[in-house]
Amino acid sequence: MKQRQGAKKRQKDRPDPDSRNILEKPGQHTRELNPYWKDGGTGLPKEEKQAKRQNPVHGVGDNGVSWIRRAYQRAVQQAQEEGVPLEEIARRRWGSLEKLEELLARADGRESRDAGKRHESMDQLRMKGRKYEKGWKRPGDTSLHHHLPKKTLQEAVPEVPQVHGSEKSREDDGKACKVTKLTESEKNTLGAKIIKAEIMGNKELARQLQAKLDEARKYEDGLEGDGKEGREVEVVKTRIVSRVSGAGPSRRVKQDTHDSRGDRVRYFADDAKHSLHAMFEREKRTEGKESDETLLPFLAGKSQGATREDFDVDDLFVSRISDSKLVEKEEQQERKAAARESLGRQRAMESCRLCFDSPRLIKHLVVAMGKLTVCFSQPPGQLNPFCFIQAYLSVPGYASLVEGQCIISSLQHVSCCTTADEDVWAEIQDFAHGLVRMYEGEGKDVVFFESAMGLKHFPHLSIHCIPLQRELADLAPMYFKKAILECEQEWSQNRKLVDLKGKDVRHRIPKGLPYFFVRFNWKDGFAHVIEDERLFPQNFAQEILGGMLELEPTAWRKPQLERESQQWEKALSISKKWEPHDFTREILS
Structure with missing residues (x-):
C-alpha cells in the first residue's frame, strides 16, 4: 500500500512533457481556441498589420494635418534643390501627385469640420449666456x-x-x-x-x-x-449695435467713504440724504414698524432675483423700477407721518391746560410772567415793534405736596427742555434762580424736577418746584440716586444715572429722548433716560418726595382739584413772596 502511494507521488513530481511543449511552442495545444495560432501563426491578424503599414497619416493631435503639410513642403524644397518636377518627387514617395493632393484635401476637410464644430459649440454657449x-x-x-x-x-x-x-x-x-x-x-x-x-x-x-x-x-x-445723376437711389442704413455698447444703464458711481487724509466721512452712500437726527426721530415715531415693512419685501425681491435661473435684463430693469417705487412709497409715508404729526400737535394745543392762549388755562393760577422784550423789525419804510414773553410762573390747581409748590412753564407749546429754544431756556433759568433766592431767606432748599414722557402726544413743558427744609433737602440726593438706579429694568442700553454736575440736562440728554431730571437748588442733580415708559411711573418724583415727607399715597396718585378760593389764596401767597425777587421789573425796549 505504501509502495503504491510512493509511486503515485513520484509520477506527480515528474515534469509533464506536454507542458514543456506548450511553453516552447505556444498556441499548439489541442484545446487552443485562438485561430491565429494555427499553422505556425503569431496569434495576431495579418490584415491589421497591413492596414497600419499602408496608412501614412498618424492620428495624433490634429489627426496628421500638420505632418502632411510639412511633408508637402519638404517635397517642394527637394524638387527645387534637385531641379526635378514635383510630380517626380511625389511619384517616388506617394505613388503620384494626385494621391498627395487627395491626402491634403482630406486633411483640410477634417480640420474645417473640427473648426466648424468648435465654432458651433462656442456659438451655442455665447447665445445661451447672452x-x-x-x-x-x-x-x-x-x-x-x-x-x-x-x-x-x-x-x-x-x-x-x-x-x-x-x-x-x-x-x-x-x-x-x-x-x-x-x-x-x-x-x-x-x-x-x-x-x-x-x-x-x-x-x-x-x-x-x-x-x-x-x-x-x-x-x-x-x-x-462722373455725371450719372438724375436717378433716385434708395439707401438702406444698417445699424449694428453691440450688446456691450450702451445697451444698459450706466454703472452706479461709488461714493467715497474716506477723505484724502484717510478719515472716514460717511458709512453709506445715502448718509448725506438722511441725517442721524431725522433717522432717529423716524425710528422712534414709527417704533421700527415701517422700516421693517419696507425692508422685508426689498430683501425678498433681491433673493428672488438672485436665485431665479431666467433672471435677465428685463428683470433687472423691473427690479430697479421697483426700487424707485419703494423710494416713492417711503416719501409718501413720510408725508403722511408729517401730516399726522401736525394734526396731533394741533389737537394737543387745543386741549392743553398750560398754553397761555388756551381757553382751558386757569388764569388766576398765574403768579408772574416772564420778561417782556420789545424788538423792532425794519421792513421798507417803517418800524414794526413786537413783544414776546418766553415763560411764566404758576401754582398747581390741585392739592400741593408742600406749601409753596409752584410750576415753571413755557408760554408757547413746547414739549420738553431739550427741544426748547435758547431764549425759553434762559428765562426758565431766571425763574429757577429767583425761586432759590426767594426760599433761601426762609431756610429752605428747592428741588426742581421734570418728567418728559409721552413725547409723541406733544405734552407741555412743566418744571415742578418743591421747597424743603434743609435737613430734609440734604437727604434728597441720596433718595433720588437710589430710586433712579433701581427703576425700570436691571440692564439698560443707556447709562442709568447721568450726573448733571457742571452741566444742564440740555447738554446731557439727546434731543428727542424721553427723560427725567432732578436738580437741587438748580446746581447739582441727576438725569435718567427713560427706555420703557410703561415701567417708569408718571409721578416718580412725587412718590419719592411723598415718602420723605411721610404723606398719604392719595396726595400724589390722584390729587383732587381744589376750590377756586383755595387756588386764589395760594396764588396770592406766592405772589407776595415773589415780588421782591421778581426779575421781570426791568423792561428792555
Missing part, C-alpha cells in the same frame, strides 16, 4: 441679432463660407474683393453676411466683407460724380 432671443429691445432699435432666435437668423441670412488656410480659398477671396457694381439686394446680402460673421466671431471675414462693401459704395459714388 440670451439674444430675450434681450431687451431699446426704442428704435433695428438690429436683427438682438431679438431674433438663432433658427430664424440662420434662415434669414445665407451661409457664409469659412476662410481656411488653403490656397484655393485665398484665390477665391482675391477674386471676390474685386470692385464691382452691386445691386441693393447684393448689398443687403453682404450686410447680412457681415452681421453673421460678427456673431460667429470671425472678425477677419467681417473686415474683408466690410472692405468690399465700402469699395462698392466708393465705386458708385465715383460713377455718380
